[in-house]
Amino acid sequence: MKIKKFIALILTVVTLVTVFYFGSVSVLKTLYPVKFADYVETYSAENNLSPFFVYAVIECESGFDPEAVSYVGATGLMQIMPDTFQWINSRLGEKRAYSEAVVPEISVKYGCHLYGYLMNKYKNEETALAAYHAGVGNADKWLKDERYSADGKALHTIPFPTTAKYVKKVIRTKNIYEKLYDRKDA
Numbered sequence: 001m002k003i004k005k006f007i008a009l010i011l012t013v014v015t016l017v018t019v020f021y022f023g024s025v026s027v028l029k030t031l032y033p034v035k036f037a038d039y040v041e042t043y044s045a046e047n048n049l050s051p052f053f054v055y056a057v058i059e060c061e062s063g064f065d066p067e068a069v070s071y072v073g074a075t076g077l078m079q080i081m082p083d084t085f086q087w088i089n090s091r092l093g094e095k096r097a098y099s100e101a102v103v104p105e106i107s108v109k110y111g112c113h114l115y116g117y118l119m120n121k122y123k124n125e126e127t128a129l130a131a132y133h134a135g136v137g138n139a140d141k142w143l144k145d146e147r148y149s150a151d152g153k154a155l156h157t158i159p160f161p162t163t164a165k166y167v168k169k170v171i172r173t174k175n176i177y178e179k180l181y182d183r184k185d186a
Contacts, residue, residue, distance in 0.1 A: 032176055035064045036077065039108040047116025052181065053125070054112060056174035057132075060166065066104045076101040078111025088113050124154045126167050134163040 034040075034055060044051040061079040062068035074081045075098070080088070082098045088110045089096055100106045118128035122139070131139035138160070142148040148157045158164035 028176070028180055032059060032173070032180055033064060034177075034181060036104050036108060039105045040112075043109045043112035047112045047119075049112055049115055049119065050174070050178075052177040053170075053174050054108070054115070055177050056170050057111065057115070058108075059173050059177075060170050066107065067102050076107030076111075077104055078107045078114075080107065080110055080114070084114065085110060091117075122153075126171065127153075127155050129167045129170050130155055130158050130163050133166045134158075134160050138163075 032055075036058070040051050040054045040058070044054045058064055058077045061070075061074075062077045064077065066077050067075075068077070068079065069075050070079050072081070080101050085096075085098050085101055092110075092113060096106065101110070115128060115132065118131050118136075119125070121136075122128045122131065127139060127143070130142070139155070142155055142159065143152050148159060149155050158167060
């Protein structure tokens, strides 16, 4: 299993180096699009988030499909669960129906609000991602367990394999977005 991950990482690096070296950035920009930019730029700024981070979350969560629904029932661009949607609703003083989670602006606004909250709470991108994916209760429990956190502030191990894979995927995707769209010659 580790060999497959290593090979996938090497292929990603080789692809990125080749594309950047030969100047074919447009190919990668097709694979890593910037959609809903007005919403991402607005709500990432309001919540002190990197827009590249938000684009990466959207890419990994829904592939930019506003009507995406996960196998557990999360909906929209940023894949928000019904209970979480209602919690954000109350924090924002809004009274929206969960059916609005498929509206791109609402999904980005609510997803950015949640990530802003998680980043303020954990002060660590990986831990915030783990909490988004596996729930705040799980993240808090892991931080108290020295098997998963040495300092109670950051996770060195994520015990749920799907969550660990998700965190790595979003971080890798964010790094790609930064390289693609933060270039001076792009």
